[in-house]
Amino acid sequence: MPKSAYPVDKPFDAIDHALIESFKAGSSEAIEKLVERYESRLFRFGLRMCGHQQDAEDIAQETFLSAFRHLDRFRQETPLKNWLFKIAARACFRRRRKKKGEPEREISIESLKENNGDYVIPDFSETPDESVIRNELKAVIDGAVRELPSKYRMVFNLRDIEGFSTEETAGIVGISEQLVKTRLHRARLFLRNKISAAYKEGDRKR
Amino acid sequence: MSECGRHFERISEYLDGELDQETLVEIERHLSECPRCGNCLESLKRTIALCRRLEDEEIPLDVQRRIKEKVLECLAEESH
Numbered sequence: 001m002p003k004s005a006y007p008v009d010k011p012f013d014a015i016d017h018a019l020i021e022s023f024k025a026g027s028s029e030a031i032e033k034l035v036e037r038y039e040s041r042l043f044r045f046g047l048r049m050c051g052h053q054q055d056a057e058d059i060a061q062e063t064f065l066s067a068f069r070h071l072d073r074f075r076q077e078t079p080l081k082n083w084l085f086k087i088a089a090r091a092c093f094r095r096r097r098k099k100k101g102e103p104e105r106e107i108s109i110e111s112l113k114e115n116n117g118d119y120v121i122p123d124f125s126e127t128p129d130e131s132v133i134r135n136e137l138k139a140v141i142d143g144a145v146r147e148l149p150s151k152y153r154m155v156f157n158l159r160d161i162e163g164f165s166t167e168e169t170a171g172i173v174g175i176s177e178q179l180v181k182t183r184l185h186r187a188r189l190f191l192r193n194k195i196s197a198a199y200k201e202g203d204r205k206r
Numbered sequence: 207m208s209e210c211g212r213h214f215e216r217i218s219e220y221l222d223g224e225l226d227q228e229t230l231v232e233i234e235r236h237l238s239e240c241p242r243c244g245n246c247l248e249s250l251k252r253t254i255a256l257c258r259r260l261e262d263e264e265i266p267l268d269v270q271r272r273i274k275e276k277v278l279e280c281l282a283e284e285s286h
Contacts, residue, residue, distance in 0.1 A: 031281065035274045043265045043273065057269055064277045069284075109215060119249035121256065141257055160254055166224065185218035192253040 112189040119196040144194035156187035
């Protein structure tokens with residue numbers, strides 16, 4: 001397979017390639033190794049998208065099953081990781097559609113402009129790595145991420161947490177690059193405002 | 207749209223290095239002159255850094271085991 005089929009900044013992954021070839025040759029060990037390579041990331045992605053451990057576990061399983069059913073026809077024109085996240089993203093959206101009473105909200109840019117520029121965001125370089133502070137921060141951030149409408153949460157997770165590029169995220173979600181940029185910016189501002197509000201509230205109580 | 211408003215919408219693209227040269231120069235000039243937009247930029251940087259920093263947990267071992275077992279079991283059933 002030519003390396004040029006991969007995005008320029010994503011080098012050819014020789015381990016994935018070798019495992020896929022072993023899988024095609026009938027190796028069940030290759031299945032185990034591929035699951036081990038990606039299960040943590042897919043589980044955490046599912047957890048951040050759906051908020052429930054059981055849903056995250058189901059999403060990871062569904063993703064692997066779907067991938068292995070079609071892997072013999074996978075042409076490796078995109079990295080395996082991107083393909084797996086595309087399957088997982090679809091599984092997350094399907095799950096969301098099944099849940100009634102959750103209309104998709106838009107975040108308007110106007111709603112994010114309030115506040116005169118006065119934000120309190122802890123500087124992570126000055127934050128001691130203590131478990132109490134870490135847990136407190138994590139609870140605040142997890143709560144803020146959960147409040148994001150799912151299409152914004154999806155883009156934020158893929159771009160800022162998983163580290164996919166704008167182009168890759170657009171390919172995974174099936175939207176334009178411009179829409180990725182718009183949703184990412186609004187998601188970041190939304191999270192910034194929520195985290196800042198939580199910290200101001202915490203300061204008032206202390 | 208005011209100058210602040212115009213730049214406000216593109217601060218993430220600035221952070222991600224996705225602006226063309228002309229817009230980049232314009233936004234950098236504005237950021238050096240506007241404390242409010244400078245604060246916005248800094249607060250967004252910190253937000254992203256915080257969110258990324260807290261993302262290194264491993265999944266529970268029993269969950270890892272269940273995912274692998276279920277996948278292998280389903281694929282074995284389908285192949286029979």
